[in-house]
Amino acid sequence: GGLKRLHEIQTNELEENCVTLERTVAEQKRVIHELTNKYNRDKYDLEQSFEIQLSDVEEKRRICEMETSRLKKHLDEMKLDHEKDLKGLEKSYETR
Secondary structure (H helix, E strand, C coil), X not given: CHHHHHHHHHHHHHHHXXXXXXXXXXXXXXXXXXXXXXXXXXXXXXXXXXXXXXXXXXXXXXXXXXXXXXXHHHHHHHHHHXXXXXXXXXXHHHCC
16 A cells, blocks of 8 residues: 555645646746736837837928028028129229
8 A cells, every 4th residue: 555655645746746837837928928018018108209209300300491491591682682782882882
């Protein structure tokens, strides 16, 4: 009966080990699932944040381009006015 008893003890230990392993695997799967969800949420949030920042930067760039274009036009007009004034001055000196 001693061998049979030893066999039963080993069988019980193995079964307990299997149960522990199954619990551990289930817990690890749960943790992996949670971490995967967190990763996906964080990734989504970062992508959204990036899109918002990108569109903000593009809007600012567009405004800068418009402003630059407006200023360039204004400078061109000032240059033309200046040239007209110079021609006017030259003519007034010539007629003296």
